[in-house]
Amino acid sequence: MDQIQAMRIFVRVVEAGTFTRAADSLSLPKATVTKHVQALEERLRVKLLNRTTRRVTVTPDGAAYYDRTVRLLTDLDDIEASMTNARANPRGRLRIDVGTSVAQLLIIPHLAEFHARYPDIQVDLGVSDRIVDLISDNVDCVIRGGELSDQSLVARRIGNLExxxxxxxxxxxxxxxxxxxxxxxxxxxxxxxxxxxxxxxxxxxxxxxxxxxxxxxxxxxxxxxxxxxxxxxxxxxxxxxxxxxxxxxxxxxxxxxxxLPEWTQPLLPVYVVYPPNRHLSAKVRAFVDWAAELFQREEHLQRKA
Missing domain, CATH: 3.40.190.10 (Periplasmic binding protein-like II)
Incomplete structure:
Protein backbone atom coordinates (compact mmCIF):
# COMPACT_ATOMS: atom_id res chain seq x y z
CA MET A 1 0.00 0.00 0.00
CA ASP A 2 1.21 3.49 -0.86
CA GLN A 3 0.70 5.09 2.55
CA ILE A 4 0.76 8.70 1.28
CA GLN A 5 -1.82 7.91 -1.40
CA ALA A 6 -3.98 6.13 1.18
CA MET A 7 -3.78 9.18 3.46
CA ARG A 8 -4.80 11.49 0.60
CA ILE A 9 -7.72 9.21 -0.23
CA PHE A 10 -8.83 9.08 3.42
CA VAL A 11 -8.78 12.91 3.64
CA ARG A 12 -10.85 13.17 0.46
CA VAL A 13 -13.44 10.69 1.78
CA VAL A 14 -13.79 12.70 5.01
CA GLU A 15 -14.15 15.95 3.09
CA ALA A 16 -16.55 14.55 0.49
CA GLY A 17 -18.71 12.68 2.99
CA THR A 18 -19.14 9.56 0.83
CA PHE A 19 -16.90 7.04 -0.89
CA THR A 20 -18.70 7.64 -4.18
CA ARG A 21 -18.12 11.41 -4.21
CA ALA A 22 -14.51 10.93 -3.12
CA ALA A 23 -13.92 8.42 -5.90
CA ASP A 24 -15.48 10.73 -8.50
CA SER A 25 -13.37 13.71 -7.40
CA LEU A 26 -10.19 11.61 -7.48
CA SER A 27 -11.07 9.91 -10.80
CA LEU A 28 -10.64 6.52 -9.14
CA PRO A 29 -12.92 3.48 -8.95
CA LYS A 30 -14.97 3.38 -5.76
CA ALA A 31 -13.56 -0.06 -5.00
CA THR A 32 -10.01 1.36 -5.06
CA VAL A 33 -10.96 4.13 -2.63
CA THR A 34 -12.63 1.64 -0.28
CA LYS A 35 -9.65 -0.73 -0.47
CA HIS A 36 -7.15 2.00 0.46
CA VAL A 37 -9.16 3.20 3.46
CA GLN A 38 -9.62 -0.38 4.69
CA ALA A 39 -5.89 -1.01 4.32
CA LEU A 40 -5.14 2.17 6.23
CA GLU A 41 -7.44 1.07 9.08
CA GLU A 42 -5.77 -2.35 9.16
CA ARG A 43 -2.33 -0.75 9.27
CA LEU A 44 -3.32 1.60 12.11
CA ARG A 45 -5.48 -1.02 13.85
CA VAL A 46 -8.22 1.55 14.51
CA LYS A 47 -11.59 2.28 12.96
CA LEU A 48 -11.37 5.64 11.19
CA LEU A 49 -14.85 5.86 9.64
CA ASN A 50 -18.42 4.90 10.48
CA ARG A 51 -20.13 3.71 7.33
CA THR A 52 -23.83 3.86 6.47
CA THR A 53 -25.59 3.26 3.17
CA ARG A 54 -25.74 7.00 2.46
CA ARG A 55 -22.82 8.65 4.24
CA VAL A 56 -19.62 8.15 6.17
CA THR A 57 -18.68 9.96 9.38
CA VAL A 58 -15.38 10.04 11.22
CA THR A 59 -14.83 8.25 14.49
CA PRO A 60 -13.02 10.11 17.31
CA ASP A 61 -9.80 8.37 16.25
CA GLY A 62 -10.56 9.23 12.63
CA ALA A 63 -11.07 12.90 13.45
CA ALA A 64 -7.72 13.08 15.25
CA TYR A 65 -6.00 11.24 12.40
CA TYR A 66 -7.64 13.53 9.81
CA ASP A 67 -6.43 16.72 11.53
CA ARG A 68 -2.84 15.53 11.72
CA THR A 69 -2.92 14.04 8.23
CA VAL A 70 -4.14 17.28 6.65
CA ARG A 71 -1.27 19.20 8.26
CA LEU A 72 1.25 16.56 7.18
CA LEU A 73 0.05 16.48 3.57
CA THR A 74 0.05 20.28 3.39
CA ASP A 75 3.63 20.37 4.65
CA LEU A 76 4.59 17.65 2.17
CA ASP A 77 3.07 19.58 -0.74
CA ASP A 78 4.93 22.71 0.36
CA ILE A 79 8.24 20.84 0.55
CA GLU A 80 7.75 19.43 -2.95
CA ALA A 81 6.73 22.83 -4.29
CA SER A 82 9.84 24.51 -2.92
CA MET A 83 12.12 21.74 -4.20
CA THR A 84 10.63 21.54 -7.71
CA ASN A 85 10.37 25.26 -8.40
CA ALA A 86 6.58 24.95 -8.43
CA ARG A 87 6.23 28.43 -6.97
CA ALA A 88 7.62 29.90 -10.16
CA ASN A 89 5.94 27.31 -12.41
CA PRO A 90 2.79 26.10 -10.63
CA ARG A 91 1.11 23.07 -12.11
CA GLY A 92 -1.80 20.75 -11.58
CA ARG A 93 -5.59 20.75 -11.57
CA LEU A 94 -7.26 23.85 -10.12
CA ARG A 95 -10.96 23.73 -9.23
CA ILE A 96 -12.58 27.18 -9.18
CA ASP A 97 -16.19 28.28 -8.77
CA VAL A 98 -17.38 31.78 -9.70
CA GLY A 99 -20.70 33.59 -10.08
CA THR A 100 -22.32 33.64 -13.51
CA SER A 101 -21.86 37.33 -14.29
CA VAL A 102 -18.24 37.37 -13.11
CA ALA A 103 -17.55 34.31 -15.26
CA GLN A 104 -19.18 35.79 -18.37
CA LEU A 105 -17.89 39.35 -18.12
CA LEU A 106 -14.48 38.97 -16.51
CA ILE A 107 -12.96 35.54 -15.91
CA ILE A 108 -13.68 33.77 -19.20
CA PRO A 109 -12.73 36.73 -21.45
CA HIS A 110 -9.32 36.92 -19.72
CA LEU A 111 -8.69 33.23 -19.04
CA ALA A 112 -6.35 32.89 -22.04
CA GLU A 113 -4.08 35.38 -20.30
CA PHE A 114 -4.02 33.17 -17.19
CA HIS A 115 -3.20 30.09 -19.30
CA ALA A 116 -0.41 31.97 -21.07
CA ARG A 117 1.11 32.89 -17.71
CA TYR A 118 0.56 29.46 -16.12
CA PRO A 119 0.44 26.89 -18.96
CA ASP A 120 0.77 23.89 -16.63
CA ILE A 121 -2.37 24.65 -14.59
CA GLN A 122 -5.54 22.86 -15.67
CA VAL A 123 -8.65 24.83 -14.70
CA ASP A 124 -11.99 23.22 -13.81
CA LEU A 125 -14.29 26.25 -13.87
CA GLY A 126 -17.61 25.87 -12.10
CA VAL A 127 -20.11 28.62 -12.91
CA SER A 128 -23.12 29.13 -10.66
CA ASP A 129 -24.78 31.59 -8.30
CA ARG A 130 -25.37 28.95 -5.62
CA ILE A 131 -23.37 28.74 -2.42
CA VAL A 132 -20.54 26.22 -2.79
CA ASP A 133 -19.20 24.14 0.09
CA LEU A 134 -15.51 24.29 -0.68
CA ILE A 135 -14.65 21.24 1.43
CA SER A 136 -17.37 18.75 0.48
CA ASP A 137 -17.45 19.93 -3.15
CA ASN A 138 -13.63 19.68 -3.34
CA VAL A 139 -13.24 23.22 -4.71
CA ASP A 140 -9.92 25.02 -4.35
CA CYS A 141 -11.29 28.57 -4.35
CA VAL A 142 -14.35 30.64 -5.19
CA ILE A 143 -15.08 34.25 -6.09
CA ARG A 144 -18.22 35.52 -4.40
CA GLY A 145 -19.89 38.78 -3.41
CA GLY A 146 -21.21 39.53 0.07
CA GLU A 147 -19.95 39.23 3.62
CA LEU A 148 -18.62 35.83 4.61
CA SER A 149 -20.59 33.65 7.01
CA ASP A 150 -17.95 30.92 7.42
CA GLN A 151 -15.10 32.44 9.40
CA SER A 152 -13.00 29.27 9.06
CA LEU A 153 -12.25 30.09 5.43
CA VAL A 154 -9.45 32.34 4.18
CA ALA A 155 -10.71 35.35 2.21
CA ARG A 156 -9.03 38.14 0.28
CA ARG A 157 -11.11 41.16 -0.64
CA ILE A 158 -10.48 42.03 -4.28
CA GLY A 159 -13.18 44.56 -5.12
CA ASN A 160 -16.57 46.15 -4.50
CA LEU A 161 -19.70 45.98 -6.61
CA GLU A 162 -21.73 49.14 -7.15
CA LEU A 260 -32.75 57.62 -9.99
CA PRO A 261 -28.95 58.15 -10.02
CA GLU A 262 -29.18 60.38 -6.93
CA TRP A 263 -30.28 57.32 -4.92
CA THR A 264 -27.43 54.93 -4.15
CA GLN A 265 -27.26 51.31 -3.06
CA PRO A 266 -24.87 49.68 -0.55
CA LEU A 267 -21.63 48.43 -2.08
CA LEU A 268 -21.21 44.64 -2.14
CA PRO A 269 -17.70 43.41 -1.26
CA VAL A 270 -16.14 40.73 -3.48
CA TYR A 271 -13.80 38.08 -2.09
CA VAL A 272 -11.71 35.25 -3.41
CA VAL A 273 -12.10 32.51 -0.82
CA TYR A 274 -10.23 29.25 -0.17
CA PRO A 275 -9.97 26.63 2.59
CA PRO A 276 -7.29 27.26 5.22
CA ASN A 277 -5.54 23.95 4.62
CA ARG A 278 -4.78 24.97 1.02
CA HIS A 279 -3.18 28.33 1.70
CA LEU A 280 0.28 27.09 0.66
CA SER A 281 -0.75 25.71 -2.73
CA ALA A 282 1.23 27.43 -5.49
CA LYS A 283 -1.56 26.98 -8.02
CA VAL A 284 -4.17 28.51 -5.69
CA ARG A 285 -1.84 31.39 -4.86
CA ALA A 286 -1.28 31.98 -8.59
CA PHE A 287 -5.01 32.23 -9.28
CA VAL A 288 -5.74 34.40 -6.22
CA ASP A 289 -3.05 36.90 -7.19
CA TRP A 290 -4.17 36.91 -10.82
CA ALA A 291 -7.83 37.43 -9.89
CA ALA A 292 -6.92 40.32 -7.58
CA GLU A 293 -4.87 41.89 -10.38
CA LEU A 294 -7.74 41.40 -12.84
CA PHE A 295 -10.26 43.09 -10.54
CA GLN A 296 -7.87 45.99 -9.88
CA ARG A 297 -7.88 46.86 -13.59
CA GLU A 298 -11.64 47.39 -13.65
CA GLU A 299 -12.81 50.79 -12.43
CA HIS A 300 -16.38 49.55 -11.98
CA LEU A 301 -15.15 46.90 -9.53
CA GLN A 302 -13.18 49.25 -7.32
CA ARG A 303 -15.86 51.70 -6.16
CA LYS A 304 -15.43 53.17 -2.70
CA ALA A 305 -18.21 53.96 -0.25
Missing amino acids: FITVASPDYLARKGTPSHPLEIEEKHTSLLYFSPHSGRHYPLEFRQGTESIDISGPYQLSVNEANAYVASLVAGLGIGQVTSYQAERHLQNGTLVQL
Whole structure:
Protein backbone atom coordinates (compact mmCIF):
# COMPACT_ATOMS: atom_id res chain seq x y z
CA MET A 1 0.00 0.00 0.00
CA ASP A 2 1.21 3.49 -0.86
CA GLN A 3 0.70 5.09 2.55
CA ILE A 4 0.76 8.70 1.28
CA GLN A 5 -1.82 7.91 -1.40
CA ALA A 6 -3.98 6.13 1.18
CA MET A 7 -3.78 9.18 3.46
CA ARG A 8 -4.80 11.49 0.60
CA ILE A 9 -7.72 9.21 -0.23
CA PHE A 10 -8.83 9.08 3.42
CA VAL A 11 -8.78 12.91 3.64
CA ARG A 12 -10.85 13.17 0.46
CA VAL A 13 -13.44 10.69 1.78
CA VAL A 14 -13.79 12.70 5.01
CA GLU A 15 -14.15 15.95 3.09
CA ALA A 16 -16.55 14.55 0.49
CA GLY A 17 -18.71 12.68 2.99
CA THR A 18 -19.14 9.56 0.83
CA PHE A 19 -16.90 7.04 -0.89
CA THR A 20 -18.70 7.64 -4.18
CA ARG A 21 -18.12 11.41 -4.21
CA ALA A 22 -14.51 10.93 -3.12
CA ALA A 23 -13.92 8.42 -5.90
CA ASP A 24 -15.48 10.73 -8.50
CA SER A 25 -13.37 13.71 -7.40
CA LEU A 26 -10.19 11.61 -7.48
CA SER A 27 -11.07 9.91 -10.80
CA LEU A 28 -10.64 6.52 -9.14
CA PRO A 29 -12.92 3.48 -8.95
CA LYS A 30 -14.97 3.38 -5.76
CA ALA A 31 -13.56 -0.06 -5.00
CA THR A 32 -10.01 1.36 -5.06
CA VAL A 33 -10.96 4.13 -2.63
CA THR A 34 -12.63 1.64 -0.28
CA LYS A 35 -9.65 -0.73 -0.47
CA HIS A 36 -7.15 2.00 0.46
CA VAL A 37 -9.16 3.20 3.46
CA GLN A 38 -9.62 -0.38 4.69
CA ALA A 39 -5.89 -1.01 4.32
CA LEU A 40 -5.14 2.17 6.23
CA GLU A 41 -7.44 1.07 9.08
CA GLU A 42 -5.77 -2.35 9.16
CA ARG A 43 -2.33 -0.75 9.27
CA LEU A 44 -3.32 1.60 12.11
CA ARG A 45 -5.48 -1.02 13.85
CA VAL A 46 -8.22 1.55 14.51
CA LYS A 47 -11.59 2.28 12.96
CA LEU A 48 -11.37 5.64 11.19
CA LEU A 49 -14.85 5.86 9.64
CA ASN A 50 -18.42 4.90 10.48
CA ARG A 51 -20.13 3.71 7.33
CA THR A 52 -23.83 3.86 6.47
CA THR A 53 -25.59 3.26 3.17
CA ARG A 54 -25.74 7.00 2.46
CA ARG A 55 -22.82 8.65 4.24
CA VAL A 56 -19.62 8.15 6.17
CA THR A 57 -18.68 9.96 9.38
CA VAL A 58 -15.38 10.04 11.22
CA THR A 59 -14.83 8.25 14.49
CA PRO A 60 -13.02 10.11 17.31
CA ASP A 61 -9.80 8.37 16.25
CA GLY A 62 -10.56 9.23 12.63
CA ALA A 63 -11.07 12.90 13.45
CA ALA A 64 -7.72 13.08 15.25
CA TYR A 65 -6.00 11.24 12.40
CA TYR A 66 -7.64 13.53 9.81
CA ASP A 67 -6.43 16.72 11.53
CA ARG A 68 -2.84 15.53 11.72
CA THR A 69 -2.92 14.04 8.23
CA VAL A 70 -4.14 17.28 6.65
CA ARG A 71 -1.27 19.20 8.26
CA LEU A 72 1.25 16.56 7.18
CA LEU A 73 0.05 16.48 3.57
CA THR A 74 0.05 20.28 3.39
CA ASP A 75 3.63 20.37 4.65
CA LEU A 76 4.59 17.65 2.17
CA ASP A 77 3.07 19.58 -0.74
CA ASP A 78 4.93 22.71 0.36
CA ILE A 79 8.24 20.84 0.55
CA GLU A 80 7.75 19.43 -2.95
CA ALA A 81 6.73 22.83 -4.29
CA SER A 82 9.84 24.51 -2.92
CA MET A 83 12.12 21.74 -4.20
CA THR A 84 10.63 21.54 -7.71
CA ASN A 85 10.37 25.26 -8.40
CA ALA A 86 6.58 24.95 -8.43
CA ARG A 87 6.23 28.43 -6.97
CA ALA A 88 7.62 29.90 -10.16
CA ASN A 89 5.94 27.31 -12.41
CA PRO A 90 2.79 26.10 -10.63
CA ARG A 91 1.11 23.07 -12.11
CA GLY A 92 -1.80 20.75 -11.58
CA ARG A 93 -5.59 20.75 -11.57
CA LEU A 94 -7.26 23.85 -10.12
CA ARG A 95 -10.96 23.73 -9.23
CA ILE A 96 -12.58 27.18 -9.18
CA ASP A 97 -16.19 28.28 -8.77
CA VAL A 98 -17.38 31.78 -9.70
CA GLY A 99 -20.70 33.59 -10.08
CA THR A 100 -22.32 33.64 -13.51
CA SER A 101 -21.86 37.33 -14.29
CA VAL A 102 -18.24 37.37 -13.11
CA ALA A 103 -17.55 34.31 -15.26
CA GLN A 104 -19.18 35.79 -18.37
CA LEU A 105 -17.89 39.35 -18.12
CA LEU A 106 -14.48 38.97 -16.51
CA ILE A 107 -12.96 35.54 -15.91
CA ILE A 108 -13.68 33.77 -19.20
CA PRO A 109 -12.73 36.73 -21.45
CA HIS A 110 -9.32 36.92 -19.72
CA LEU A 111 -8.69 33.23 -19.04
CA ALA A 112 -6.35 32.89 -22.04
CA GLU A 113 -4.08 35.38 -20.30
CA PHE A 114 -4.02 33.17 -17.19
CA HIS A 115 -3.20 30.09 -19.30
CA ALA A 116 -0.41 31.97 -21.07
CA ARG A 117 1.11 32.89 -17.71
CA TYR A 118 0.56 29.46 -16.12
CA PRO A 119 0.44 26.89 -18.96
CA ASP A 120 0.77 23.89 -16.63
CA ILE A 121 -2.37 24.65 -14.59
CA GLN A 122 -5.54 22.86 -15.67
CA VAL A 123 -8.65 24.83 -14.70
CA ASP A 124 -11.99 23.22 -13.81
CA LEU A 125 -14.29 26.25 -13.87
CA GLY A 126 -17.61 25.87 -12.10
CA VAL A 127 -20.11 28.62 -12.91
CA SER A 128 -23.12 29.13 -10.66
CA ASP A 129 -24.78 31.59 -8.30
CA ARG A 130 -25.37 28.95 -5.62
CA ILE A 131 -23.37 28.74 -2.42
CA VAL A 132 -20.54 26.22 -2.79
CA ASP A 133 -19.20 24.14 0.09
CA LEU A 134 -15.51 24.29 -0.68
CA ILE A 135 -14.65 21.24 1.43
CA SER A 136 -17.37 18.75 0.48
CA ASP A 137 -17.45 19.93 -3.15
CA ASN A 138 -13.63 19.68 -3.34
CA VAL A 139 -13.24 23.22 -4.71
CA ASP A 140 -9.92 25.02 -4.35
CA CYS A 141 -11.29 28.57 -4.35
CA VAL A 142 -14.35 30.64 -5.19
CA ILE A 143 -15.08 34.25 -6.09
CA ARG A 144 -18.22 35.52 -4.40
CA GLY A 145 -19.89 38.78 -3.41
CA GLY A 146 -21.21 39.53 0.07
CA GLU A 147 -19.95 39.23 3.62
CA LEU A 148 -18.62 35.83 4.61
CA SER A 149 -20.59 33.65 7.01
CA ASP A 150 -17.95 30.92 7.42
CA GLN A 151 -15.10 32.44 9.40
CA SER A 152 -13.00 29.27 9.06
CA LEU A 153 -12.25 30.09 5.43
CA VAL A 154 -9.45 32.34 4.18
CA ALA A 155 -10.71 35.35 2.21
CA ARG A 156 -9.03 38.14 0.28
CA ARG A 157 -11.11 41.16 -0.64
CA ILE A 158 -10.48 42.03 -4.28
CA GLY A 159 -13.18 44.56 -5.12
CA ASN A 160 -16.57 46.15 -4.50
CA LEU A 161 -19.70 45.98 -6.61
CA GLU A 162 -21.73 49.14 -7.15
CA PHE A 163 -25.42 48.63 -7.92
CA ILE A 164 -27.52 50.96 -10.06
CA THR A 165 -31.24 51.06 -10.88
CA VAL A 166 -32.15 50.39 -14.52
CA ALA A 167 -34.97 49.58 -16.90
CA SER A 168 -35.32 49.16 -20.65
CA PRO A 169 -36.48 52.01 -22.93
CA ASP A 170 -39.44 49.83 -23.95
CA TYR A 171 -40.55 49.43 -20.34
CA LEU A 172 -40.24 53.17 -19.66
CA ALA A 173 -42.20 53.97 -22.82
CA ARG A 174 -45.04 51.80 -21.53
CA LYS A 175 -44.93 52.66 -17.83
CA GLY A 176 -43.25 56.05 -17.57
CA THR A 177 -40.08 57.06 -15.71
CA PRO A 178 -40.23 57.15 -11.89
CA SER A 179 -38.90 60.26 -10.16
CA HIS A 180 -38.84 58.71 -6.67
CA PRO A 181 -38.35 55.14 -5.37
CA LEU A 182 -41.85 55.04 -3.86
CA GLU A 183 -43.30 55.49 -7.36
CA ILE A 184 -41.86 52.07 -8.23
CA GLU A 185 -43.96 50.51 -5.48
CA GLU A 186 -47.07 52.50 -6.44
CA LYS A 187 -47.02 52.53 -10.24
CA HIS A 188 -44.39 50.13 -11.54
CA THR A 189 -43.30 46.50 -11.67
CA SER A 190 -40.17 45.45 -9.80
CA LEU A 191 -37.88 42.74 -11.13
CA LEU A 192 -36.51 40.89 -8.10
CA TYR A 193 -33.62 38.51 -7.51
CA PHE A 194 -34.02 35.49 -5.23
CA SER A 195 -31.31 33.37 -3.66
CA PRO A 196 -30.72 30.03 -5.43
CA HIS A 197 -29.74 28.66 -2.00
CA SER A 198 -32.41 29.93 0.40
CA GLY A 199 -35.13 31.18 -1.95
CA ARG A 200 -35.07 34.57 -0.18
CA HIS A 201 -36.17 37.56 -2.29
CA TYR A 202 -33.88 40.59 -2.19
CA PRO A 203 -35.61 44.00 -2.29
CA LEU A 204 -34.55 46.95 -4.41
CA GLU A 205 -32.55 49.21 -2.05
CA PHE A 206 -32.37 53.00 -2.15
CA ARG A 207 -30.22 55.27 0.05
CA GLN A 208 -30.04 59.06 0.07
CA GLY A 209 -28.46 60.75 3.08
CA THR A 210 -30.23 59.36 6.15
CA GLU A 211 -33.23 58.15 4.14
CA SER A 212 -33.49 54.44 3.38
CA ILE A 213 -36.19 52.77 1.25
CA ASP A 214 -36.54 49.07 0.36
CA ILE A 215 -38.96 48.06 -2.40
CA SER A 216 -40.10 44.42 -2.53
CA GLY A 217 -42.83 44.71 -5.15
CA PRO A 218 -45.20 44.50 -6.74
CA TYR A 219 -43.41 42.02 -9.00
CA GLN A 220 -44.42 39.64 -11.74
CA LEU A 221 -41.03 37.96 -12.09
CA SER A 222 -38.12 37.07 -9.84
CA VAL A 223 -34.92 35.39 -11.08
CA ASN A 224 -32.17 33.42 -9.31
CA GLU A 225 -29.34 33.78 -11.86
CA ALA A 226 -27.49 37.01 -12.64
CA ASN A 227 -27.31 36.78 -16.44
CA ALA A 228 -30.98 35.82 -16.70
CA TYR A 229 -31.80 38.78 -14.45
CA VAL A 230 -30.06 41.21 -16.83
CA ALA A 231 -31.74 39.57 -19.83
CA SER A 232 -35.12 40.04 -18.15
CA LEU A 233 -34.43 43.74 -17.63
CA VAL A 234 -33.39 44.17 -21.26
CA ALA A 235 -36.62 42.38 -22.27
CA GLY A 236 -38.63 45.09 -20.49
CA LEU A 237 -40.01 42.95 -17.66
CA GLY A 238 -39.57 45.52 -14.91
CA ILE A 239 -37.30 47.87 -12.97
CA GLY A 240 -34.32 46.26 -11.26
CA GLN A 241 -30.86 46.79 -9.85
CA VAL A 242 -27.64 45.38 -11.32
CA THR A 243 -23.97 46.14 -10.89
CA SER A 244 -22.57 49.00 -12.92
CA TYR A 245 -20.17 46.47 -14.44
CA GLN A 246 -23.05 44.31 -15.70
CA ALA A 247 -24.93 47.35 -16.99
CA GLU A 248 -22.05 49.12 -18.72
CA ARG A 249 -22.42 47.77 -22.26
CA HIS A 250 -26.23 47.93 -22.09
CA LEU A 251 -26.12 51.59 -21.05
CA GLN A 252 -23.71 52.30 -23.90
CA ASN A 253 -25.84 50.61 -26.56
CA GLY A 254 -29.11 51.96 -25.17
CA THR A 255 -30.77 48.68 -24.22
CA LEU A 256 -30.91 49.84 -20.58
CA VAL A 257 -31.39 53.27 -19.00
CA GLN A 258 -30.19 54.27 -15.54
CA LEU A 259 -32.89 55.57 -13.19
CA LEU A 260 -32.75 57.62 -9.99
CA PRO A 261 -28.95 58.15 -10.02
CA GLU A 262 -29.18 60.38 -6.93
CA TRP A 263 -30.28 57.32 -4.92
CA THR A 264 -27.43 54.93 -4.15
CA GLN A 265 -27.26 51.31 -3.06
CA PRO A 266 -24.87 49.68 -0.55
CA LEU A 267 -21.63 48.43 -2.08
CA LEU A 268 -21.21 44.64 -2.14
CA PRO A 269 -17.70 43.41 -1.26
CA VAL A 270 -16.14 40.73 -3.48
CA TYR A 271 -13.80 38.08 -2.09
CA VAL A 272 -11.71 35.25 -3.41
CA VAL A 273 -12.10 32.51 -0.82
CA TYR A 274 -10.23 29.25 -0.17
CA PRO A 275 -9.97 26.63 2.59
CA PRO A 276 -7.29 27.26 5.22
CA ASN A 277 -5.54 23.95 4.62
CA ARG A 278 -4.78 24.97 1.02
CA HIS A 279 -3.18 28.33 1.70
CA LEU A 280 0.28 27.09 0.66
CA SER A 281 -0.75 25.71 -2.73
CA ALA A 282 1.23 27.43 -5.49
CA LYS A 283 -1.56 26.98 -8.02
CA VAL A 284 -4.17 28.51 -5.69
CA ARG A 285 -1.84 31.39 -4.86
CA ALA A 286 -1.28 31.98 -8.59
CA PHE A 287 -5.01 32.23 -9.28
CA VAL A 288 -5.74 34.40 -6.22
CA ASP A 289 -3.05 36.90 -7.19
CA TRP A 290 -4.17 36.91 -10.82
CA ALA A 291 -7.83 37.43 -9.89
CA ALA A 292 -6.92 40.32 -7.58
CA GLU A 293 -4.87 41.89 -10.38
CA LEU A 294 -7.74 41.40 -12.84
CA PHE A 295 -10.26 43.09 -10.54
CA GLN A 296 -7.87 45.99 -9.88
CA ARG A 297 -7.88 46.86 -13.59
CA GLU A 298 -11.64 47.39 -13.65
CA GLU A 299 -12.81 50.79 -12.43
CA HIS A 300 -16.38 49.55 -11.98
CA LEU A 301 -15.15 46.90 -9.53
CA GLN A 302 -13.18 49.25 -7.32
CA ARG A 303 -15.86 51.70 -6.16
CA LYS A 304 -15.43 53.17 -2.70
CA ALA A 305 -18.21 53.96 -0.25
